Amino acid sequence: MVTTPIQPSQHPLAEYIHKFEQGDALLKDNPNNLLEVVGILKSYGVVLDKYSDNLNYIAKYQFLVLFPFFKYFNGDVSFSKLLKHWWHDRINYEYAEYCMRGMLWHGGGKLDEYVDSKEFKVNCDRAIEAKLKSNPFILGLNKIFPNFLLEQAKMSAYYAALGQFWRVMSDMFLSLSDRYDAGEINSIPDVVQHILDGLVADASRPITFEVDIKGEIYTIIPEEAGLTFLMETAVPYVEAVFFRGFPFLGTVSYNAQANQVPHGQEDFTYGALYADPLPVGSAGVPPTLLMQDMRHYIPDYLHSLYKNSLRGEDDLLVKICISFQKSMYCVTTAALQGLAPHPLGTKDEQEMLANRKFLEGWMNRFVSSCLVNVNTDVLKL
Numbered sequence: 001m002v003t004t005p006i007q008p009s010q011h012p013l014a015e016y017i018h019k020f021e022q023g024d025a026l027l028k029d030n031p032n033n034l035l036e037v038v039g040i041l042k043s044y045g046v047v048l049d050k051y052s053d054n055l056n057y058i059a060k061y062q063f064l065v066l067f068p069f070f071k072y073f074n075g076d077v078s079f080s081k082l083l084k085h086w087w088h089d090r091i092n093y094e095y096a097e098y099c100m101r102g103m104l105w106h107g108g109g110k111l112d113e114y115v116d117s118k119e120f121k122v123n124c125d126r127a128i129e130a131k132l133k134s135n136p137f138i139l140g141l142n143k144i145f146p147n148f149l150l151e152q153a154k155m156s157a158y159y160a161a162l163g164q165f166w167r168v169m170s171d172m173f174l175s176l177s178d179r180y181d182a183g184e185i186n187s188i189p190d191v192v193q194h195i196l197d198g199l200v201a202d203a204s205r206p207i208t209f210e211v212d213i214k215g216e217i218y219t220i221i222p223e224e225a226g227l228t229f230l231m232e233t234a235v236p237y238v239e240a241v242f243f244r245g246f247p248f249l250g251t252v253s254y255n256a257q258a259n260q261v262p263h264g265q266e267d268f269t270y271g272a273l274y275a276d277p278l279p280v281g282s283a284g285v286p287p288t289l290l291m292q293d294m295r296h297y298i299p300d301y302l303h304s305l306y307k308n309s310l311r312g313e314d315d316l317l318v319k320i321c322i323s324f325q326k327s328m329y330c331v332t333t334a335a336l337q338g339l340a341p342h343p344l345g346t347k348d349e350q351e352m353l354a355n356r357k358f359l360e361g362w363m364n365r366f367v368s369s370c371l372v373n374v375n376t377d378v379l380k381l
Helices: 014-021 031-061 079-086 093-106 109-114 118-132 136-144 148-181 188-201 229-244 286-295 300-307 316-339 349-366
Strands: 209-213 216-221
Touching: 014 316, 014 349, 031 093, 031 148, 031 188, 031 209, 031 286, 031 300, 031 316, 093 148, 093 229, 093 286, 109 148, 109 229, 118 136, 118 148, 118 209, 118 216, 136 148, 148 188, 148 209, 148 216, 148 229, 188 316, 229 316, 286 316, 300 316, 316 349
Parallel strands: none
Antiparallel strands: 209 216
16 A cells, blocks of 8 residues: 555556555565575676676777687687687677677767767777777778778777676675675665665776777776766666667567567667566577576575476576576666665655656556566466
C-alpha cells in the first residue's frame, strides 16, 4: 500500500516504481537472489580485471596498428599462448571489444562530443604524424581519406575509456564479494548501496588517454578535457550495453526488407536487460563469450547452487546468464538512484513528483525487458 502524499502511479510497471520510491531494488530481495548476485559479480569482477588490462594495453600499445594480430596477448607472445589462443583456452577478449564498439556506435555524453572536437583532432594529428612518419604510403592514404586514421584513433579512445571504467567496476565487484564473505552484505539493498557508494566515490575520476610513441608521450585526451568516470563512461555504458546493444548475428535478419532491426538506434532493445538467456548459450551470440569466461571463476557456493538445480551443469551458461541478468538489474538500480533528480526518500511533494516523472520515463524502457521474469519463478534455478 502506497502512503505517499502523491497518487499511486498508473504505469504498467507501477509496482517497481513504488518499490524504487520506498528504497527497494528492481530485483526481489531473497537469500537465493543475494547469493546469485554476489557470486556472479565476483566472477564478473575477475573477468573485468582481465578485460580492463587488455583494453588499456590495446589503447596504449596498439595505437594505429592497423593489423594488430597479437592484441589479445598483452605484449607477451609465445608459442604456447598462441596454441591456447587457437584452441580457445583463454579469456574471450572479443566480448570486451563488442562492448567497446557498442559504446562507440551508440555514443552519448561528453566523450562522444570530445572525439569529434577540433582539439581531439589536433592531438591525434600530432600522434599520427609521429607514429607513421616513416610510412609514406599510409600517410598518403590518410591525405586521400582524411578521416581514416582519425576514426582509428577514436576507437582507441573508447578502448581506453572502457578499460578505465571496467577497472573501477572490477574493484567494486570484488570488494562486494569480500564484504559478503565478511558478513557485511546481507540483502539486495545492501548490494545496491555498495554499488551506489562506489559509483559516487569515483564519479569525478578523470578519464584520460595518452600513448607512448618511440619514447615520447602524446596526450590524446587530457585531464583538462573534463571527462569523468560517471557521466562519460558509466552512463553511456549503461545506455549502450544494458539497454540498446546490437542485434545478435544469427538471431535476427539485418536485411532491411525483413524489418527485424529497428530503424532508429534509440529503439534498440538488445542490451543485457532484455537478453533471452536461452539463445545466449548458442554459438555466435556475443554474451555467450562472457558467460564462458565467467564460468571459470564462479565461487563454490554458487557452483553448488547450479549443480543442485534441475538440469545440473547441462545448461550452465544459461544459468550464469540468468544470474548475471539479475545482477545487472541491481547495478541499474544503483545507477538510477544516483541519477534521480532528488533523493528517493524525500517527503517534499514537488521533489516526489519530479522523481516520479523520472522513474516513469525510465520504466517505459523496461516494459519489454526481462524485469518481470527475473522476479518470478519463470527463471527459477
